Amino acid sequence: MALLNTKQKLALSTKGHKLLKQKRDALILEFFDVVKQAKDLRTQADEACITAFKSLALSQAFHGKAFLENAARSAEKVPEIEVTAKNIMGLKIPRIKGVSIHRNILERGYGVAGTDAKFDETVANFENALNLIIKLAETEVALLRLLQEIEKTSRRTNALEYNIQPELRGTIKYITLYLNQLEAERFVGLKLMKTKMAKAEEAEELAQAAEKA
């Protein structure tokens, strides 16, 4: 009974191991795609940020810090993000969408008078950078989630392969050995009995023959 149970467990764990391995491979494949995307986006976003900061420095030199801070406070439309979920191999990955990132001049809120084209450019640069950063955020969250899941899955497959399966195999071996031993003992016992009985019969026959004679 115990032997059958353990055998069943072993079969189940082998099946599970195979499935988990497939899951890990699929996750890693997905991961490679996302890594490529993230790398490209990362360089783009970095460049956008650097240009934005450069133009900010120029604007600041031109208008002064107080003016810029004032303009920043008067922004009318506030960019926000919307988060929905996407499913990869039972793993929920958020999709992030930026809302009202690019605004027209009126929506930016500061007065047209007293600002110049450079200033508009600075703001546009930062909007652009923000847009890229939001895209980057989506891919990076996906990466993080995938990484965590890959780690978890590989830990599970390893646990099955190197810990649980050998243990089950050991148990099966032990039980089979014990059963074999029991059988051998019984067999020997039966043989002994048989020879004893045969001897007894022989002796009886001899005795009967002696009586007749």
Add this chain to the structure above:
Amino acid sequence: MSKIAVIGDGETTLGFGLAGVRLCVSCDETNANEKVRELLANDEVGLVIMSQDALKWLSHKVRKQVDASVKPVVITIPGRTARESAGSAQLGRMIKRAIGVDLTKG
């Protein structure tokens, strides 16, 4: 709908403030840890944009939290002084831990 937050030195927050971001937190070496923790604990925030300098100011523990945080997700950007990004290095570290090979190089 969740909000976007910016944390970093005055220049960084000013720039993204111009782009319309409302939750701008200026910090320096002394209070970076608390400010970042506050942002991570805030439920309304979905995305934190952090300058590289601010990342440097964080203690090891908080930086680990930042690395693993999914909501809000934290994106580091090169600050006004930086020329190359630390973000890809951070990513490389995580990849190496999970798969064993650094894919971002080469």
